[in-house]
Amino acid sequence: MNSTIAQLKERFEQALVAAFGDALAGTDPILVPASNPKFGDYQSNVAMSLTKRLGKPPRAIAEAIVQNLEVSDLCEPPTIAGPGFINLNLKLTYLEQQLRQMQADARLGIPPLKQPKRTIVDFSSPNIAKEMHVGHLRSTIIGDSIARILEFLGHDVLRINHLGDWGTQFGMLITHLKQAYPDALTTANALALGDLTTFYKQAKQRFDEDEQFREESRLEVVALQAGNEESLRAWHLLCEQSFLAFQEIYDLLDICVTNRGESFYNPLLPAVVEDLEQAGLLVEDQGAKCVFLDGFTNKEGNPLPLIIQKSDGGYNYATTDLAALRYRIQQDHAERIIYVTDAGQANHFTQVWQVARRANWIPDSVELVHVPFGVVQGEDGKKFKTRSGDTVRLKDLLDEAVSRARTDLETRLQEEGRQESEEFKSHVAEVVGISAVKYADLSQNRTSNYIFSYDKMLSLQGNTAPYLLYAYVRIQGISRKGGIDLSQFAIDCPIVLQEETELALAKHLLSFDEVLSAIEEDLMPNRLCQYLFELSQKFNQFYDRCPVLQAEEPQRTSRLVLSNLTARTLKQGLALLGIAVLERM
């Protein structure tokens, strides 16, 4: 099955050449979904854009295009409207045939990619010895969804968890570990997971207050970097404990990552410095080795340096990022590198990439993308905190969502007089709670800040996870009630589209590929949410107007197929958001 819009584009390109000659070969036909359903399904705006170039009135251009346009297998005869819009209506027979093919295709008519790209998605990236908190929520959820979508399209994706597992903070952590938990170094599992936040706070407090502790910590950093065995053992211990805590969250969120932290690049840092030196970019300033940046100034208006090596010989995260960037291109052979971090790091990436480009490390074939997102805010519009003003632990946040989903469910069961097993209740509550958190985040344009509200995300009405899950459940209800295996219908099944709502649903189902290719380009998962929400709405409208099980043949089978396609598209689409479906709820 070929993308309808791609086919139409080809036809328009041919028509443009046929009408106006080879000079117009490769002209974008500006073909887009119609701005309003009353104009049809698709429209081309190319005629207006060519008025100057061709020196003819747009309507005349549109007429010439339409005369040379061969789309009779796909569309009704095109019409020209307004200043020169060319409107297209898909033929019923074409839609019906496309739906039959979609029904027979395991990939719902999304063709496998011709040119998969080696892609790195760098996301989540929590810090060792700190628990994951609300600040990691967006990177983790958005990054996972982007990775899932690119994987589904056929790209070769490496999901990198760029953990904060190295740096000066380990001096105080190791020193504190040695002094406060001496057993931990000799006995397995002596350090409990939940202690990590407290542990970090204690270390930080001592570091801030105790001069001697500070000095010991400084020496510990040196020992760690020098490869001291005991220091490394302590460091490993902290990392292992943290991995376990992270994995608990990743399991709950159903997220898969490859752990490759900053420490991985340690051996590569001196080469970064050497190469920048050789490229003539390094300047020594106040004892630090820097690259002065184009287009960035400090508060005094002087050029801003990017510090590559500190005056004490240590390295910063910019150096690590440079090393990582080079490794990803040279060793991982990445062609597209996607960084999912908060918008506040935009400058940092621009700076690091500028240095990498000036050092000629980035081939033209490699695309670097920062996928920024806004901060999570409470309902008061301020930074999201607990009542006592602490950062919200991700575990607590997710538990709260699940527990609220559970309460809603139990209230509802009681109202309806339903009896369900404990297993059912806990499963539904978990899926609904986690889905709600994910969907609420993903459904917003990630670039703006995001106001976190349990009440809104768990609401049963509106653009929420429960609404979408319910649409899926309704379809499973039809299947159960009718005792029908919806997947049984083959490519030769009858499809008849008569009602308005059937037609609208059918057309929406067939545009799944368009939304996915848009996301492949701009990495905006909220487009997929919008698509799935509209799909659910259109299904509910269809469900409201069109009886399925009681319908006469051939409508009955046709409607069963439409329902099945909706369910499969919902399930696939939600899977790309990292959300599971339920059979009943």
Added chain:
RNA sequence: GCUCCAGUAGCUCAGUGGAUAGAGCAACCGCCUUCUAAGCGGUCGGCCACAGGUUCGAAUCCUGUCUGGAGCGCCA
């Protein structure tokens, strides 16, 4: 001081060059003897922050202003 991001209905947000700017929530009015009403239909609601500019055409692109957020030399 500089850089980046944002500003669209009462609220939360879609909409990055096309026709009369959309949705959800909230408010109000309807629809359950029929596949789960967690649904569907309707009403109300806009100076797209402001001012210029580019264009056949601007919420969308450019310039400036205002407001909010984030960041800006040895933390990540």
